[in-house]
């Protein structure tokens with residue numbers, strides 16, 4: 001089981017809110033840490049990876065089970081850490 | 087040494103902001119995108135909800151555009167602050183409940199706050215003179231600059247040559263000669279520029295960037311306001327206006343009736359907040375009751391709900407009514423006839 005540093009419950013909210021919540025959670029995390037997001041809007045399967053790609057984070061896994069989607073993200077995992085994170 | 091200048095671009099997901107951003111990127115400026123979520127944005131919501139749409143690929147156009155351009159995108163939740171814009175727009179509403187001019191001023195003001203916090207130099211938007219009846223007129227463009235506080239740190243690359251010089255132009259951060267002079271409602275110059283940049287695929291929002299430009303949506307919003315003591319709203323309220331059929335048979339309550347399984351499922355999430363019912367004797371949709379209801383109202387609501395289930399022609403339909411405490415009871419009613427559902431009940 002991989003170590004997860006922060007968990008985010010984004011169930012029952014619709015895109016783009018899960019993306020915004022993930023973005024805000026990551027803003028307070030360090031490179032290399034992991035965030036796990038649990039969501040129910042299937043839109044997150046596209047939107048969270050897209051947001052991660054453009055902001056330099058790596059999606060480690062997307063698991064879908066019983067209408068719940070669990071996404072694990074490695075912060076700055078693409079090694080393109082932006083210079084001006086907020 | 088020239089300092090690397092930085093701009094934030096208001097990304098809506100449409101073609102114009104995509105082009106404006108690209109024009110400035112071409113000039114060697116560092117650009118990042120910003121997108122504001124008001125709660126009314128046209129997103130994949132209804133797709134996420136309606137089952138029949140679930141198979142279609144969904145994407146957030148703002149994210150997609152940012153990725154095409156290779157820029158970062160910051161999405162900002164402005165749901166709370168936006169209420170003031172929508173409830174009391176100084177410049178009023180457009181054709182529907184869209185307060186476009188105040189909205190643009192608000193977004194540019196937020197972007198201006200952002201650039202000051204993040205040490206960026208200027209703001210760009212995809213606005214084009216004369217394109218939109220309200221917010222993009224020659225006489226309203228200075229209003230946005232003034233009321234947002236951004237002043238001449240606001241640059242509109244697609245029509246800059248028709249407007250007074252701005253700070254980035256005066257300082258030589260961008261070359262005014264390489265900006266554009268688009269105006270009017272024609273989309274031809276934008277399409278030609280898209281072609282030139284090799285943008286083959288882009289979203290073309292019809293009316294505007296949000297649900298407030300939509301008549302059916304605006305009607306439901308106005309109906310909600312008219313029947314509540316206050317116009318204040320929560321995110322759930324405005325989300326629910328996007329889902330289901332809304333019928334108001336009496337001034338004191340309305341029904342939200344799921345149109346298909348996906349919507350029923352979505353509405354199930356609101357079972358703790360609303361009195362609700364579903365048919366037990368026949369397959370039928372989940373129905374939420376919004377308002378304070380008497381026993382008579384409940385019976386009418388049940389008869390309407392029965393009409394929208396498969397027991398619509400049955401003599402009697404049994405429905406389960408559940409209150410906010412989770413207590414249920416069974417109601418037996420005869421479904422209303424088609425002709426008894428008044429057309430004006432539909433919101």
Ligand code: SF4
Nearest residue numbers: 185186189294295296
């Ligand atoms: S269409 Fe909606 S989001 Fe766009 S400017 Fe008008 S009110 Fe604002």
